[in-house]
Amino acid sequence: MPIHLTINTGKIYAVRSIQKSQSKAQGAKPEKRKAIGARFVLLRPAGYPLKSVFQEHPVVSDSKLFERYAQEQWYGEKLLSGSYLFDSRLYPDFAFQVVKVYPRHSVMGSQTTIKVEAKEEPKKTVVYDVSFDDVIGQETAKRKVKIVKRFLADPEKFGRWAPRNILFYGLSGTGKTMIAKALSAETGVPMLAVKSTSLIGEFVGEGARQIHSLYEKAAESAPCIIFIDELDAIALDRRYQDLRGDVSEIVNSLLTEMDGISNRKGICTIAATNQIEFLDASVRSRFEEEIEFKLPSQEERLIILEKNAATMPVAMQNVSLKEVARQTEGFSGRDLVEKVLKAALHHAIMDDCNITQRHLEETIARARKEYRQPPKEMFS
Numbered sequence: 001m002p003i004h005l006t007i008n009t010g011k012i013y014a015v016r017s018i019q020k021s022q023s024k025a026q027g028a029k030p031e032k033r034k035a036i037g038a039r040f041v042l043l044r045p046a047g048y049p050l051k052s053v054f055q056e057h058p059v060v061s062d063s064k065l066f067e068r069y070a071q072e073q074w075y076g077e078k079l080l081s082g083s084y085l086f087d088s089r090l091y092p093d094f095a096f097q098v099v100k101v102y103p104r105h106s107v108m109g110s111q112t113t114i115k116v117e118a119k120e121e122p123k124k125t126v127v128y129d130v131s132f133d134d135v136i137g138q139e140t141a142k143r144k145v146k147i148v149k150r151f152l153a154d155p156e157k158f159g160r161w162a163p164r165n166i167l168f169y170g171l172s173g174t175g176k177t178m179i180a181k182a183l184s185a186e187t188g189v190p191m192l193a194v195k196s197t198s199l200i201g202e203f204v205g206e207g208a209r210q211i212h213s214l215y216e217k218a219a220e221s222a223p224c225i226i227f228i229d230e231l232d233a234i235a236l237d238r239r240y241q242d243l244r245g246d247v248s249e250i251v252n253s254l255l256t257e258m259d260g261i262s263n264r265k266g267i268c269t270i271a272a273t274n275q276i277e278f279l280d281a282s283v284r285s286r287f288e289e290e291i292e293f294k295l296p297s298q299e300e301r302l303i304i305l306e307k308n309a310a311t312m313p314v315a316m317q318n319v320s321l322k323e324v325a326r327q328t329e330g331f332s333g334r335d336l337v338e339k340v341l342k343a344a345l346h347h348a349i350m351d352d353c354n355i356t357q358r359h360l361e362e363t364i365a366r367a368r369k370e371y372r373q374p375p376k377e378m379f380s
């Protein structure tokens with residue numbers, strides 16, 4: 001059936017008029033109607049209609065290039081949610097399913113933004129190789145997390161008493177992600193991890209959809225932990241965020257899931273933030289427990305240094321880690337590992353020698369200078 005397109009490319013929408021000539025045998029009169037070029041379409045690679053061992057599964061290597069290719073190839077094709085588009089060029093008959101199209105009842109246009117769903121990354125459900133013993137200090141956090149541990153071992157028993165939403169807060173590099181991983185490792189329960197920043201997509205509704213499918217996926221593998229890192233990126237108090245429609249949509253979608261309106265069982269949400277004081281009150285109130293992560297004490301710094309130093313590939317010579325611990329007041333666990341030990345190791349390698357006290361003390365001084373300068377206003 002021939003389709004004649006008269007193209008009138010608007011700023012956002014490519015609006016065309018399609019003259020649809022229906023089969024003459026049916027004696028139908030040509031029907032004239034407007035077709036709207038879609039603004040956005042989400043495609044899911046669906047595979048071939050037939051299976052064989054020789055099949056190649058194409059992967060989109062450059063999304064912009066693919067967009068051009070798809071716009072040209074499927075120009076004027078109706079985009080109905082659930083329908084298929086078949087490649088007829090590089091991978092003949094490889095199908096893409098239309099997952100979402102905006103606006104509805106539109107066609108592929110020259111301005112249509114096309115997004116292809118990424119393959120689900122199985123690594124996200126990996127059970128980690130970290131234990132509670134690896135986390136030095138943070139005793140309160142470990143004690144409180146025991147509740148979650150008990151619940152994940154037997155979610156049925158808890159019923160409505162189940163811990164649902166827990167908030168980890170505190171300075172960066174103090175072990176929040178580590179404890180979440182240890183919880184997953186020690187209970188053998190999978191953890192679905194997501195960074196809030198990755199939920200803020202280009203398209204309205206995308207983040208909200210991701211939240212929904214995250215909880216759906218968790219429900220499939222329940223009991224399950226959902227770990228939402230950098231919560232402040234989406235849930236900043238309205239006074240501090242330049243409120244974008246999609247961000248509040250993500251928060252609303254998160255609130256719905258956290259409230260468990262859909263009554264999902266065996267899922268525990270753990271969120272982490274460095275800025276609890278700026279969190280949106282409606283989000284913050286959903287957490288039944290707020291667990292603070294503190295900077296390590298001198299004794300704890302010494303243990304972190306000793307444990308990590310024992311695994312280093314270059315020997316230490318005449319080093320007093322006790323002295324290093326004494327000099328690193330205010331450093332987090334991550335600072336000690338990354339900025340002190342690792343930097344000293346790298347300098348020792350550059351100097352072709354073992355790690356000495358000088359290497360360590362120089363890196364401490366450098367770390368203090370780079371990262372710990374007080375704000376200028378304090379002294380002005």
Ligand SMILES: Nc1ncnc2c1ncn2[C@@H]1O[C@H](COP(=O)(O)OP(=O)(O)OP(=O)(O)O)[C@@H](O)[C@H]1O
Nearest residue numbers: 134135136171172173174175176177178333334337
């Ligand atoms: N309490 C701790 N005990 C042992 N090692 C620690 C501790 N805290 C931090 N570390 C070290 O620092 C690294 C980073 O810690 P982690 O990722 O858990 O920090 P975080 O609190 O999640 O930080 P952010 O807020 O930046 O995400 C760990 O992999 C570990 O090497």
Ligand SMILES: [Mg+2]
Nearest residue numbers: 176177229272
């Ligand atoms: Mg973290």
